[in-house]
Amino acid sequence: MSRGTLYDKVWDHHKVTTLPNGQDQLFVGLHLIHEVTSPQAFGMLQERDMEVARPDLTHATVDHIVPTSDQSRPYGDDAAEEMMAELEENAREAGIQFSDPTTGDQGIVHVIGPEQGLTQPGKTIVCGDSHTSTHGAFGALAFGIGTSQIRDVLATQTIAMEKQDVRKIEVNGELGDGVEAKDVILEIIRRLGTEGGVGYVYEYAGEAIEDLDMEGRMSICNMSIEGGARAGYVNPDETTFEWLEQTDYFQENPEEFEELKPYWESIQSDDDAEYDDVVTIDAAELEPVVTWGTTPGQGVGVTEPIPAPEDLADDKQETARRAQEHMRVEPGDTMEGYDIDVAFLGSCTNARLPDLRRAARIVKGREVHEDVRAMVVPGSQRVQRAAEEEGLADVFREAGFDWRNAGCSMCLGMNEDQLEGDEACASSSNRNFVGRQGSKDGRTVLMNPRMVAAAAINGEVTDVRDVKEVTEV
């Protein structure tokens, strides 16, 4: 078992007791809820005649089903309206703060938590959404839970969990030009497999991780779950503290910033911490990674040949064959040049302000390819406003992108933003599962946001390192 890691320390701070089934009961510092996975949990609570224990530590937003075009109420989609109304009622009755679209603070749950300063180092954070791992970027212990567990958290502000092993993933050295956080995590998943992290929590470390801004760290922690790890984290450092100091919460409570900082420093992994496994990656070896298949582990450097199924491990071959048939790719080809019909710049992985800034530098002065429909869906209303104020929205619009309102959108196709037929999509999201983006014949190619921008312009997967970008937008 690991010892002296951030995971061990945060766990110990939050452990209430060991339950008779052997699991630990952990206190939950922040419970984020949204409209898709919470209504049934509120229903279960009602059936058991229980109340929400800590509405003050619970925060709601609407993201999965929210329309990203016309948001006037009632929503055009009756089912979406019903889910929204249900969440409004549940939040109101329990006294839970709700960042709904009228507040100007609405957005994808994993974007708004950090930007409001709710996400902090050393907290335990849960949400009925597997990408809750995102919040680990701040040194929080954050993981996705199912609806029955949401019920537990609503009722008790605690959760039953078994402690897991800790794998340290050290990304040493510097990333090359044009290589981003997204490429790092796609590479990690490609190397360790989509199930490689089952039973582990990932600690991301090394110079290449330390050099990333908070948004980059969020992109990496976000996709821990795609590698099978329920949680991933980065030790908090000066980059983390500077970011936190600018958030609402600490702007309003500056004295708390000073009070909490020693706690944040105390939960960093010790220099002599013991890990259950250590993996090292040389950052300089990486190039932009894109997926060729239908799991996030089926990735390849943009200039590298797509592998032949028979060259993969035995248990990966059949999945690879089916994936290549679905994606219509051939072993030996590269993904560079793969025709694209749709470009989606959005999701909890890559729809924060720096993501949009980087993509805009590729887009500026160019036009979206005539065969491509391209859209930008900002991660939150705040990101949207900031991007509009600094002119990014105009850059995208002038190039022919559809500039939409905040939400999960085409990452999972629960609102009107969906692939049609067998469209191929260059996507900055996190999952390329068959059917994920709303059409069961749709083809998703995961990549970093600048690569999405380049694909939108060229109508095909493009090595963004070959694209000249403007330095100022």
Added chain:
Amino acid sequence: MSGTEDIPAVDYVSGSGVPIRGNDIDTDQVIPARFMKVVTFDGLGEFAFFDQRFDDEDNEKDHPMNEERFQDANVMVVNNNFGCGSSREHAPQALMRWGIDAFIGESFAEIFAGNCLALGMPTVTADHETIAELQDWIDEHPDGEIDIDVEAETVTYGDTTIDVEVDDGQRKALVDGIWDTTALMKSNEQAIQETADALPYV
């Protein structure tokens, strides 16, 4: 069946099987997101594996869950990393409502297994060869009984008994009937308060 309060112990699951072959079957396949635009889990059963079972015109495709012989199955036998992807409890809920009570597989994604446990559904594991043999046996014996002994960690079918693994916590929770932890955790109110009080940020 014993257990605490109203929670039944799940020490044993018996019934016929249905093989669902393939690695990395994700929860978007188990229940596509468009069927999650609901505020209850009722009625999700008919949408389980919908896009694998039906074509664009809602005609049935080749899929074990469409086969008459597997309609009464309550044990699903799967391969590696089953239930990966989204945390949606809608996935095990849909399968449960279709009729599944337990899973036997090579491995399960963690959140999926946790969701199953919260519903009292075992997720027991064995190696690739063992699972493949069981899947083949089910094809030949669609009505054949499969007995999962959760406590003994065995599965018996035909004349064969195989050793399977059940995660320690899961086994204890199922066998002792403490897999629904809400009331249990609620009873620790004072300890919860003490833990919260000791945290600098609460």
